[in-house]
Amino acid sequence: MSEEGTGVSEEFGKEFWEERYRGHAAAGARRPNPQLITEAGGLPPGTALDAGCGEGADAVWLASRGWRVTAVDIAATALRRAREHAQALGDAVASRIEWIEADLTTWAPAAGHFDLVSTHYVHPAAARDALFRRLAASVAPGGTLLVVGHHPSAPQAHVSHAAAREVHFTAEEIAAGLDPERWDIAVAEARTRSVTTRDGREIVLRDAVLRTRRRLDGHV
Numbered sequence: 169m170s171e172e173g174t175g176v177s178e179e180f181g182k183e184f185w186e187e188r189y190r191g192h193a194a195a196g197a198r199r200p201n202p203q204l205i206t207e208a209g210g211l212p213p214g215t216a217l218d219a220g221c222g223e224g225a226d227a228v229w230l231a232s233r234g235w236r237v238t239a240v241d242i243a244a245t246a247l248r249r250a251r252e253h254a255q256a257l258g259d260a261v262a263s264r265i266e267w268i269e270a271d272l273t274t275w276a277p278a279a280g281h282f283d284l285v286s287t288h289y290v291h292p293a294a295a296r297d298a299l300f301r302r303l304a305a306s307v308a309p310g311g312t313l314l315v316v317g318h319h320p321s322a323p324q325a326h327v328s329h330a331a332a333r334e335v336h337f338t339a340e341e342i343a344a345g346l347d348p349e350r351w352d353i354a355v356a357e358a359r360t361r362s363v364t365t366r367d368g369r370e371i372v373l374r375d376a377v378l379r380t381r382r383r384l385d386g387h388v
């Protein structure tokens with residue numbers, strides 16, 4: 169995978185995301201990502217990292233299923249809402265989640281630590297490959313890495329930002345950055361689904377989904 173920048177990293181920096189969250193009301197009890205439910209629903213609870221957790225729906229879902237979750241995002245507004253959402257569900261859920269405000273392009277999770285590392289629609293552009301390498305390195309032996317993003321073949325209509333095209337990826341591109349002797353690929357595919365936007369429009373999304381398991385002897 170290329171380490172070269174796409175020139176859009178600053179456009180997708182902290183200010184971009186803060187503005188985006190400030191610009192709309194809290195999502196409240198938004199449902200977790202469907203690919204998370206499909207891919208992680210059968211895993212036994214352990215320690216999880218939600219990288220780029222946004223308003224926390226995935227972290228809350230994992231915690232409510234018994235996972236101890238570290239949830240990281242660059243946007244303070246999103247994290248405040250996420251924390252409030254978790255607290256409203258009670259201590260059993262809230263106490264299982266640690267919220268961390270950090271820039272994933274520089275923040276380094278503990279190596280070999282998490283039973284599940286999950287990241288959905290985080291596209292830091294220039295630092296993407298290095299980010300996914302660090303996330304992979306933080307998966308414990310026997311643990312799962314789940315990467316979901318917008319697939320390049322997604323319909324043009326839903327791309328709200330021209331530069332966004334440059335940060336889409338396929339599951340195969342992300343898998344290519346993992347040592348095949350250390351990782352077993354369980355799922356690497358594109359999936360199409362329909363969603364209703366905040367303003368009530370029906371749009372079609374195409375997800376790139378990579379689920380891979382680090383072998384028990386798979387040192388990074």
Ligand SMILES: C[S@@+](CC[C@H](N)C(=O)[O-])C[C@H]1O[C@@H](n2cnc3c(N)ncnc32)[C@H](O)[C@@H]1O
Nearest residue numbers: 185220221222241242243271272273288289290
């Ligand atoms: C499209 S949203 C997805 C949020 C959530 N994962 C979901 O699926 O609903 C992308 C999220 O990644 C976060 N993010 C983007 N770049 C980041 C970075 N460099 N470090 C940490 N978080 C980042 C944004 O603040 C935002 O919450």
